[in-house]
Amino acid sequence: MDEISIEKIYNQAIELLMLYGPKFILAILVLIIGWWLIGRIANMAEKSMNKVNFEVGLTHFLVSFISVILKVLLLISVASMIGIETTSFIAMLGAAGLAVGMALQGSLANFAGGVLILFFKPFKVGDVIEAQGYMGKVVEIQIFVTVLLTYDNEKIIIPNGTLSNGCVKNKFAEPTRRVDIEFGISYGDDVHKAREVLLSVLNDYELVLKDQEAKKPVVHVSQHGDSHIGMLVWAWVDSDNYWPVYFGLYEKVKIAFDAADITIPFPQRDVHIHQFPGK
Numbered sequence: 001m002d003e004i005s006i007e008k009i010y011n012q013a014i015e016l017l018m019l020y021g022p023k024f025i026l027a028i029l030v031l032i033i034g035w036w037l038i039g040r041i042a043n044m045a046e047k048s049m050n051k052v053n054f055e056v057g058l059t060h061f062l063v064s065f066i067s068v069i070l071k072v073l074l075l076i077s078v079a080s081m082i083g084i085e086t087t088s089f090i091a092m093l094g095a096a097g098l099a100v101g102m103a104l105q106g107s108l109a110n111f112a113g114g115v116l117i118l119f120f121k122p123f124k125v126g127d128v129i130e131a132q133g134y135m136g137k138v139v140e141i142q143i144f145v146t147v148l149l150t151y152d153n154e155k156i157i158i159p160n161g162t163l164s165n166g167c168v169k170n171k172f173a174e175p176t177r178r179v180d181i182e183f184g185i186s187y188g189d190d191v192h193k194a195r196e197v198l199l200s201v202l203n204d205y206e207l208v209l210k211d212q213e214a215k216k217p218v219v220h221v222s223q224h225g226d227s228h229i230g231m232l233v234w235a236w237v238d239s240d241n242y243w244p245v246y247f248g249l250y251e252k253v254k255i256a257f258d259a260a261d262i263t264i265p266f267p268q269r270d271v272h273i274h275q276f277p278g279k
Helices: 003-051 058-082 088-105 107-122 160-165 189-202 239-259
Strands: 128-133 134-141 145-149 155-159 166-168 176-185 218-224 229-237
Touching: 003 058, 107 134, 107 145, 107 160, 134 155, 145 160, 160 189, 176 189, 176 239, 189 218, 189 229, 189 239, 229 239
Parallel strands: none
Antiparallel strands: 128 134, 128 166, 134 145, 145 155, 176 229, 218 229
């Protein structure tokens, strides 16, 4: 009985080896070659993205994503080659992915927003943006969040989901910007004289652009206020010089108005006292 059982087991083992051995060896070869090919594809994809100046964060993410997807497909193919039923395995992966997606809806929204920002580049590292009530310089764009640094050196972290779905103002995306400042003069001052003084300040300011007709300094009478006449200044500048010109004009105009005896009024109210007979 023992000899018969051993012989039977031996024969069955030889039969199984002859049946599944070639498939197993072929599957191992496919796995090794496929793994090597996936590495080559990932390297080629990374080099191609670097040539077209993709963002570093997006490049690393896409390369990793491509590599993981291809490896999962390779493992499923190898499993089917050796006779493992893959239908239930794929269904299990789908159910697990759905459960994880439901649990991480917010994070996935931020993840998708980060991919969109890195791919379409509405702004980049170094840009000054205004979004979600904050303004600052973009110092880092991660997959889930974007990090801003404000002018007073505060760090602001904004989720990418809200950035990609909200309004973003890129303050200095263009090479030039227009500085708009309104200066008030009193009703007793000469408007034409005030305009000449303001234009003189703008033309003498080396940071104000004057070489293009469409971007020459302009002064408008902008309003008749309660206690002043508004004189609106438009001055085009290089984007890097926006804030120096913005604050510098206040000082230069005050000095020029004082020299020309033009009054910068302040809000005031006239009170008239009437005395009635018998009171």
